[in-house]
Amino acid sequence: MLRTIGALLVVMGAAGTGVGLSVFVRHSAGILQQLIMSLEQMKSEILFRKTPLPELTARLAENCGGEVGSFWSEVSDGLRIGQARSVCEVMRRALSGRAAGSFPAQARRTLQNLGAGLGNYDAAGQVRAVDLALSRLGGLFTELRDEQKSRMKSYCTLGVCAGLALAILML
């Protein structure tokens, strides 16, 4: 009886890990999508309204919500307090304050590079920096979306199979 329960728990645990991994992939895709949408809005605001960055990032925070909204909210606060030396510094602080898995690693790097470009140039320079970030995040999102279905299935199947294999070995 105990062996059976143990085997079941192993199967469930392994399957859970697989499902967890697939949920993480889905979460990453969602974050990327939100970041892309917020950068699209940033580009429009700079191009057509020339909205200053503290106000702009506050608007992004309001519109996005969740993890991405909280990131822009921190950036906005950092810019408003005005004790930072650059946008890059403010964005680095906001990113380092986030949990490791909250933003995909490549998205972090892209945002960090975007921070280095923001606040330094005229509107055209800002838009170029946003465009570059958008193209990188867009590429990342497409890659992730294409792999999403197969990877999610693989993670689930692998989890269940690994659990069953362990169970068989234990039994």
Added chain:
Amino acid sequence: MCDPIVRSILPLLPPDVRDAAAALPEEQQRLMEELRLRRGENAAAVIAGREVPLGCPSVRVSGEAIEFLLNAATGFSVYARTESVREGFLPLAGGHRLGLCGTAVVEHGEIVTLRDVSSVNLRLARQFRGCADEVSEAVSPGESCLIAGPPGSGKTTMLRDLVRQLSDRYEFRMGLVDSRGEIAACSGGAPQLNVGRRTDVVSLCPKEQGMELLLRAMRPDWIAVDEITSPADVAAVSRAGYCGARMIATAHVGTPEELMRRPVYRELLELGLFTVFVGLDARRRVKLLRRDELC
């Protein structure tokens, strides 16, 4: 204790300059007119007309310090203020003004922007209520008034108080074209400096268009405008001045007599629109003149 005006600019300053400004005795803070930062030189404050080094030991100004100030003044968004940067100044909250010097980027013969900012001049806006008492009593309804003086003589301060008094004390409808945002210092549509209850303000708008807008929309008794400097300004003032509203304006000259020597102002005087002249000197002494006394 810190003077409220100085306190309002402290968050904009680089940390070492901020500490030095905050450490000044309150009396000196109250008399502070400007803060001047020049790359590679010591930071200085203009106190009661004299430029004195800031801090003890003096604070050396680095390129990063100027960058810090620019970032704080624009919210890291110089791109949103290119029109002002092109003119060589940034209007700040509270009516203060940041003058800029650097390398001009010129395209098709016109300044597009400034890069490598080498020095900045932070001019503090102070409101001296009552400084226009004498002038407001001298100006009668139907008369236009020109305030003339050298830079730093208090023309804008005088203009602001005159508008306030004509609006509040004499109950006239005033229109104010605040083209650089330093007379009323509007924020979120509300003036931060007192320009009177019956004053309608057009902010950060070219003078000519602002005057036309006020005439069309608000039917003011007087229109006030700062710094008439070009023939286009003179043409705009003469157009507005003969459309029913009287004018109050300021002009950059050494003495009121110099008005007749500068072609742009001579043209303005020959129109006969202005009848009251207020001369201010570098020590802020006021001299009232009528048109016949000037010519």
